[in-house]
Amino acid sequence: MASTILSSGVRNNLLTLQQTTAQQSVIQNRLATGRKVTSAIDNPVNFFTSQSLSDRSSxxxxxxxxxxxxxxxxxxxxxxxxxxxxxxxxxxxxxxxxxxxxAQNRPTKAGTALSSATEAAVTSKSLKDIALDKRIRDTTGVDVLDDGIANAATASSSGDLGIVEAQTFLGLSITAGTTTYTASFPSANATVRDVVNEINKSGIATAFVDEKGQLNVKGTGSETVAFGFGTSAVDGAGAITDAAAVGTNNNTALGFLANDGAAATSALTSSNITxxxxxxxxxxxxxxxxxxxxxxxxxxxxxxxxxxxxxxxxxxxxxxxxxxxxxxxxxxxxxxxxxxxxxxxxxxxxxxxxxxxxxxxxxxxxxxxxxxxxxxxxxxxxxxxxxxxxxxxxxxxxxxxxxxxxxGALVLADPNEEGASLLALNTRQQLSQTALSLANQADQGVLRLFG
Missing domain, CATH: 1.20.1330.10 (f41 fragment of flagellin, N-terminal domain)
Known part of the structure; x- marks a missing residue:
């Protein structure tokens, strides 16, 4: 069968139209898939690089x-x-x-009364005030023998506890748990009130004289308290040593037992009240x-x-x-x-x-x-x-x-760019079709010679 030979103009226009259609197909595929590189054939470098980046992202x-x-x-x-x-x-x-x-279990101890009803009648004072005002040391003039015997209060004298006058220093030793407080002061004119005040300074015990005239010593914590009262004719250090020593009898002056504990007085123990x-x-x-x-x-x-x-x-x-x-x-x-x-x-x-x-x-x-x-x-x-x-x-x-x-930047298509390209190709296609039609009309002009 003989082949049909097209004229040069028709052939050129037809080739242009085929190329345009092929490009349209490519762009339409990009718009449909959203990718400009769909396989290694399209762009091997971009395809494999994009795949590696996507894998790592995943x-x-x-x-x-x-x-x-x-x-x-x-x-x-x-x-x-x-x-x-x-x-x-x-x-x-x-x-x-x-x-x-x-707390109800504070270690506490009350001594024997330091004042009596007879003294209260003579002085017209309360048992508490009489006890607080009593001097510690034997008062000269009341008991000229200075024999260490307590002197009762009178209308003109507060009385004393009978510590011999030669003991010119008084000392305190208070121990609660692992804490010890010591103090010394001159015995001249010192009263029970001074002893109470000194005990209250310790921070580990308190003292007061009750309405019965008894000296009460009470720990501020729950630990057992050892309380000692001593004297010295030499110095304050000696009085403190005497207060802490076993065997002293000076606590008796304050109404406490002298030596039935580890220190000069019996230990003030918890009352065991829960x-x-x-x-x-x-x-x-x-x-x-x-x-x-x-x-x-x-x-x-x-x-x-x-x-x-x-x-x-x-x-x-x-x-x-x-x-x-x-x-x-x-x-x-x-x-x-x-x-x-x-x-x-x-x-x-x-x-x-x-x-x-x-x-x-x-x-x-x-x-x-x-x-x-x-x-x-x-x-x-x-x-x-x-x-x-x-x-x-x-x-x-x-x-x-x-x-x-x-x-995505390596393989994805730009829809705006691809859309513009497709529009241009559509226009080119229309022009190619028109040119092809004109080329065909030129060839048909030969037929008029035989009309």
């Missing part, structure tokens, strides 16, 4: 779930510490309530203490509890081995025992806080203060780790977005 996006879980785990532990801190504050409040209670207020606070303290352990056990997320000693690893990049970037957080086992908070009790037992004892309450206060310091330190550490994890989370999101954008 891997980083996959790590975001793990980072998010890690952040929630840290926040769960942080919330646990916040709760435990409030419980420790409640314990502090409980201890303060116990300390504020007017405070009902403090007893009620013991159960409250122990219940709150137990809640600390329970709250710490409940501070887990997705099976990991940083307050139970668990370890958390948050992976930040897609690499492995030495090139892997991650954050390792070693948790702490948080319990009331580890915080130094032991149980409370009503008696003196090793490893417990005796709520009836002021010294133990002071120890409880110190332990709770230490617990708060430990909690603040742990909260600070978790806060720092949380900040790192959140920063890396934001960075990973932004980096994944950058990678996705970069990958």
């Amino acid at each position: 891997q980083l996006t996959g790590l975001l779930d793990g980072i998010s879980n890690g952040i929630q785990t840290i926040q769960a532990a942080s919330k646990g510490i916040d709760g435990i801190t409030k419980l420790v504050q409640s314990l502090q409040s409980t201890v303060k309530q116990a300390q504020a209670d007017a 405070s009902a207020v403090r007893s009620n606070l013991i159960q409250q303290f122990n219940d709150i203490r137990d809640q600390i352990d329970k709250l710490a056990k409940d501070s887990s997320f997705n099976g990991i509890n940083l307050l139970a000693g668990d370890r958390l690893s948050i992976i930040f990049n897609e690499k492995t081995g030495a090139n892997q970037t991650k954050l390792d957080i070693q948790g702490s086992t948080l319990t009331s025992d580890n915080l130094g908070i032991v149980q409370a009790t009503n008696t003196q037992l090793t490893g417990f806080f005796n709520f009836q004892n002021d010294l133990d309450l002071d120890k409880a206060t110190a332990a709770l203060t230490g617990s708060m310091t430990s909690l603040k330190s742990l909260a600070s550490t978790l806060g720092s780790n949380l900040s790192v994890a959140q920063t890396r989370q934001d960075f990973t999101k932004e980096l994944a977005n950058v990678l996705t954008t970069g990958a």
Whole structure:
């Protein structure tokens, strides 16, 4: 079969029309898929580079779930510490309530009466005032023999306790627990009131004369108190030594037994009266203490509890081995025992806080203060780790977005550009079709020669 030979004009216009149609097809495919590079054939460099960037972006996006879980785990532990801190504050409040209670078990002792009804009748004063005004040393003129025998008060004299006049210095020695207070002062003109005032300066004991004329000495805390009163003809140091020595009889002048304790007087021991207020606070303290352990056990997320000693690893990049970037957080086992908070009790037992004892309450206060310091330190550490994890989370999101954008820039088509190109090709196609029609008309002009 013979082939048809087209004229040069028709052939050129037809070729142009075919090229335009092919370009239209390419652009239409780009607009349909949104990509200008769909395979390695289109652009191998851009195709494989884009694929690598997309893969890394996908891997980083996959790590975001793990980072998010890690952040929630840290926040769960942080919330646990916040709760435990409030419980420790409640314990502090409980201890303060116990300390504020007017303790009934203060060690106390009352001596024999230093004044009598006969003296009250003679002086027209109360037994209390007579006792307070009495001098310590034997008053010259009333008892010229200075024989160490107490002189009763008269209408013109306050009387004395009978300490021989040669003892020119008086001394006090007071010991409560591990604290000792000593003082000395001249005996001339010194009265029972001076002794009371000196005892009250100690801070570890108080003294007063009651309405019966008895000198009362009472510890300010729960610890056993040893009280001694001494004299010296030489100096104040000698009087203090005498006050603390065993065997002195000077305490008798104040109405106390001379030598039935470790010091010059019998020890002032607890009356063993249990405070009902403090007893009620013991159960409250122990219940709150137990809640600390329970709250710490409940501070887990997705099976990991940083307050139970668990370890958390948050992976930040897609690499492995030495090139892997991650954050390792070693948790702490948080319990009331580890915080130094032991149980409370009503008696003196090793490893417990005796709520009836002021010294133990002071120890409880110190332990709770230490617990708060430990909690603040742990909260600070978790806060720092949380900040790192959140920063890396934001960075990973932004980096994944950058990678996705970069990958798209290599293979995605610009719809505006492609649309403009398609419009131009459509116009070119119309012009090519018109030119082809004109070329055909020129060829048809030959036929008129045979008309």
